[in-house]
Amino acid sequence: MESSSQRSWDALVVGGGACGLMAAVTAAKRGLGVLVLEKNAAPGIKILASGGGHCNFTNRSADAGQYLGESAHFMKSALRAWPPEKTLAFFAEFGIGAAERKHGQLFVASGKAAQIKEALLTALDHAGGKILTATAGIGAHREAEFWRVETNRGSFRSRELVLATGGLAYPQLGATGFALDLARELGLRVTETAPGLVPLTADDSLAPVCASLSGLAVNARVSCGKASFEENVLFTHEGLSGPAILQISSYWRPGMGVEIDWIPGESGSEPVAEAALRLARESSPKRLLATVLESILPGRMLLLVRHVLGNRQACLEKKMAELRREDEKAITAILHRFPFRPTGTRGYRKAEVMRGGVDSAELSSGTLEARKVPGLFIGGEAVDVTGWLGGYNLQWAWASGHAIGEALGK
Ligand SMILES: Cc1cc2nc3c(=O)[nH]c(=O)nc-3n(C[C@H](O)[C@H](O)[C@H](O)COP(=O)(O)OP(=O)(O)OC[C@H]3O[C@@H](n4cnc5c(N)ncnc54)[C@H](O)[C@@H]3O)c2cc1C
Numbered sequence: 001m002e003s004s005s006q007r008s009w010d011a012l013v014v015g016g017g018a019c020g021l022m023a024a025v026t027a028a029k030r031g032l033g034v035l036v037l038e039k040n041a042a043p044g045i046k047i048l049a050s051g052g053g054h055c056n057f058t059n060r061s062a063d064a065g066q067y068l069g070e071s072a073h074f075m076k077s078a079l080r081a082w083p084p085e086k087t088l089a090f091f092a093e094f095g096i097g098a099a100e101r102k103h104g105q106l107f108v109a110s111g112k113a114a115q116i117k118e119a120l121l122t123a124l125d126h127a128g129g130k131i132l133t134a135t136a137g138i139g140a141h142r143e144a145e146f147w148r149v150e151t152n153r154g155s156f157r158s159r160e161l162v163l164a165t166g167g168l169a170y171p172q173l174g175a176t177g178f179a180l181d182l183a184r185e186l187g188l189r190v191t192e193t194a195p196g197l198v199p200l201t202a203d204d205s206l207a208p209v210c211a212s213l214s215g216l217a218v219n220a221r222v223s224c225g226k227a228s229f230e231e232n233v234l235f236t237h238e239g240l241s242g243p244a245i246l247q248i249s250s251y252w253r254p255g256m257g258v259e260i261d262w263i264p265g266e267s268g269s270e271p272v273a274e275a276a277l278r279l280a281r282e283s284s285p286k287r288l289l290a291t292v293l294e295s296i297l298p299g300r301m302l303l304l305v306r307h308v309l310g311n312r313q314a315c316l317e318k319k320m321a322e323l324r325r326e327d328e329k330a331i332t333a334i335l336h337r338f339p340f341r342p343t344g345t346r347g348y349r350k351a352e353v354m355r356g357g358v359d360s361a362e363l364s365s366g367t368l369e370a371r372k373v374p375g376l377f378i379g380g381e382a383v384d385v386t387g388w389l390g391g392y393n394l395q396w397a398w399a400s401g402h403a404i405g406e407a408l409g410k
Contacts, residue, residue: 012157014161015165017044020165020379025120032408043131056394068386082399082403091119136176160376166354191357196250199236217233240342259338309330
């Protein structure tokens with residue numbers, strides 16, 4: 001019998017993650033001979049770690065509006081062909097239900113991400129697709145009408161090639177720049193890449209305050225440029241994290257400021273802090289400002305206010321009736337327009353995704369085939385399509401994988 005390396009496959013899929021497995025399942029179901037080459041000892045390791053092990057595998061409202069990239073439209077076609085309903089139906093066939101959390105986030109109902117991985121492997125096996133683990137792609141080139149993929153376990157041959165090796169985020173789970181490097185080598189443009197959905201670091205002056213408050217989560221509105229998210233902000237030893245910060249990190253660029261409203265919303269028509277201070281002045285003029293602030297701020301957030309006020313913090317010990325307007329204004333500015341100037345991010349090791357990737361202009365949006373290199377398909381996180389936090393990145397991996405699987409062999 002021919003070995004995997006002697007045989008000529010219809011398609012080789014490099015990378016056995018969410019996108020690669022979905023592409024392979026879809027193509028194998030259509031009768032193509034597909035081999036997945038996965039570098040790790042087991043496929044789908046990132047799926048296991050996703051959503052804190054509970055796998056937020058899609059989002060009810062996924063559409064182009066929740067994705068970043070140089071093109072605002074590229075992802076539409078694949079998402080239209082494979083919307084969240086199809087993701088749900090695909091996994092439902094394997095008895096996997098979905099539990100909805102806030103913002104339309106759909107998690108595996110049993111809480112076990114492993115079910116998603118197992119479903120994909122079962123589907124691949126039933127469809128006749130094959131997978132080789134501990135097999136890392138090293139390079140690939142064209143030999144007449146075939147692709148030759150070099151790996152640490154010999155070379156493999158196929159008519160078409162799928163790059164689904166993900167991005168650079170979380171290298172501890174196997175991420176590599178294979179797709180990006182090969183794309184460049186084959187003459188495709190790769191947009192600037194950076195960690196996305198990643199904690200942000202504070203400067204030497206703010207970091208000790210964040211460290212003292214480490215573990216405290218506060219619902220806040222966080223804005224950067226035109227982007228704005230209301231969610232929890234988590235204080236950490238190095239700076240800020242939590243869903244609101246992860247979301248905004250994908251929009252943040254070095255040198256930009258981030259504005260935080262620690263008490264979002266309004267009381268009547270006034271911002272909450274302004275209303276609280278006015279009320280306190282009118283009804284409890286003898287109360288100390290610090291006491292009033294403690295009653296409206298979560299945890300030990302007063303520490304943060306003290307830090308920003310610096311040598312003006314004596315005003316915190318003043319009675320409300322004696323509070324100067326300028327001090328009141330300074331306090332409400334700190335609470336509603338806190339100026340956070342990140343020094344950077346925690347890097348790829350702490351990032352849930354990579355921002356940027358293979359320029360989507362190089363690919364057909366319907367098939368994800370490289371326009372300049374027929375027979376080469378690139379999907380998932382390797383492409384310049386980055387989703388918000390909340391199941392959008394896996395939804396893109398499924399949708400792009402499905403589009404590729406449908407296009408192979410045509
Ligand atoms: C901790 C964490 C939690 C996350 N949680 C969620 C979540 O709940 N919901 C959500 O939507 N998104 C989540 N994400 C993001 C999401 O997991 C990824 O965007 C998605 O898995 C990308 O799919 P992919 O198939 O493109 O890449 P990957 O899933 O990264 O798969 C790429 C595969 O290629 C393999 N590989 C790499 N290089 C080679 C090579 N040279 N040869 C062979 N194989 C190679 C890798 O080992 C890997 O198995 C999370 C990410 C992280 C890091």
